[in-house]
Amino acid sequence: MAQKKRIFSGIQPSGDLHLGNWLGAIKNWVSLQDEYECVYCVVDYHAITIPYEADDLRRRTINAVIDLLACGVDPDKSKLFVQSHVPQHTELAWVLACYTSLGDLERMTQFKDKASQHSQHVNAGLFTYPILQAADIAIYRADAVPVGEDQLQHLELAREIVRRFNGRMGGGREILPEAQAIVRAGARVMGLDGDAKMSKSKNNYIGIMEEKDAIWKKLAPAKTDEKRLRKTDPGNPEDCNIWSLHKLFADSEETLDWVRTGCTGASIGCVDCKRRLLENIDAEIAPIRERRKEFAGDMPRVTKILADSAAWCRDEAEITMREVRQALGVR
Numbered sequence: 001m002a003q004k005k006r007i008f009s010g011i012q013p014s015g016d017l018h019l020g021n022w023l024g025a026i027k028n029w030v031s032l033q034d035e036y037e038c039v040y041c042v043v044d045y046h047a048i049t050i051p052y053e054a055d056d057l058r059r060r061t062i063n064a065v066i067d068l069l070a071c072g073v074d075p076d077k078s079k080l081f082v083q084s085h086v087p088q089h090t091e092l093a094w095v096l097a098c099y100t101s102l103g104d105l106e107r108m109t110q111f112k113d114k115a116s117q118h119s120q121h122v123n124a125g126l127f128t129y130p131i132l133q134a135a136d137i138a139i140y141r142a143d144a145v146p147v148g149e150d151q152l153q154h155l156e157l158a159r160e161i162v163r164r165f166n167g168r169m170g171g172g173r174e175i176l177p178e179a180q181a182i183v184r185a186g187a188r189v190m191g192l193d194g195d196a197k198m199s200k201s202k203n204n205y206i207g208i209m210e211e212k213d214a215i216w217k218k219l220a221p222a223k224t225d226e227k228r229l230r231k232t233d234p235g236n237p238e239d240c241n242i243w244s245l246h247k248l249f250a251d252s253e254e255t256l257d258w259v260r261t262g263c264t265g266a267s268i269g270c271v272d273c274k275r276r277l278l279e280n281i282d283a284e285i286a287p288i289r290e291r292r293k294e295f296a297g298d299m300p301r302v303t304k305i306l307a308d309s310a311a312w313c314r315d316e317a318e319i320t321m322r323e324v325r326q327a328l329g330v331r
Helices: 019-032 045-049 054-071 088-097 102-106 109-117 124-138 149-169 212-219 241-249 253-264 270-296 299-328
Strands: 006-011 037-042 078-082 144-147 180-183
Touching: 006 019, 006 124, 019 037, 019 054, 019 144, 019 270, 037 054, 045 054, 045 124, 054 078, 054 270, 054 299, 078 299, 088 124, 088 149, 088 299, 102 124, 102 149, 109 124, 109 149, 124 149, 144 149, 149 180, 212 270, 241 253, 241 270, 253 270, 270 299
Parallel strands: 006 037, 006 144, 037 078, 144 180
Antiparallel strands: none
C-alpha cells in the first residue's frame, strides 16, 4: 500500500468556533483524515501577536482542542497537538527568518489588515507571522496544506522561503520540501448581517456549540431580502443572506425548492424560512455539541491525546532539525 501523503494545518485559539470555521475549514479537516496523514495544530504562539491575558489564552487553547475533537478530528487517524508543546517550531522559525527578505514580508496583505485592526500594537511578531507559519509546515515535511484562497499568498511565501533555504544550504538537495496547496472546497460563510464574512469580531456569527434557542435568538432578527416587508411581498432568494445559508445546510433539494418557490411566490414568510434553516443547522451541529460534552467531561483523555500527539510531533520535528542544523553548520 502506498504511503499516505502528509498534510499540516493549524487554527488559532481565538475563542468559540462558529459556522464559518466549521464550513470553511474544520469540516474539510475531518473529511481529509482517511486520505492523508494529518497533522493538526492549535497555534497558540500565533495568538500572542495581539494583546491577551495568559489565563484566557490557556482556556481558549484547551477549548479549541476539545472543540476540534468534538467536530470529528480523530486521534486514531490524525495528530492533534498544541504548537508551544513542540519547541522545534520556533527554532526553525528563527532559521527561516534568516532566509526571508523584508520585501516579502511587507507585501503580505494579512499583515496590513491586522496592523490596521491593531494599530496600537503593531509588533515584530505580527510582521514575521508568516515565517512561523512556514516553519509550522516545514518542520513536519508536509506534502500539502489545505488552504482557502485568502491564504494562498502565505503558502506561496512559505514555499519561497523553503526554496531559498534549500538553494543556499542544501548543496543541491532538498532539505525541506515545498508543500503544495490543497485549495479546499470549504464555503465562504457570510455573517447574519449579510454585509461581511461571519466573524466574532463583527458579532454576526452563530457558534457551533450554541444551543438551539440561542441560535434562534440570533437567526430571528437576521437580515433578509429587503423587498419582503410583508409575508405577501414576493422576494428573490439570491438577494437574501438566509438563502446562502440554506444552500449550505439544506437537508435536500426539496427543501431548497420549498424556500425558492415560497420566497418568489410569497407563499412563506421570512420567519417560516428561518425556522426551516434553524432545524437544518441544529441537525448538523447538535451531535458536535453532544460530543463536546463527552470530551469536556473526560479531561484525562484529552490530556493524553495531546501528550501522545506532541511526543510524536517532537520526534518528527527533531528529525527535521537535525538535518537543518547539520546543513547550517551549527552542530
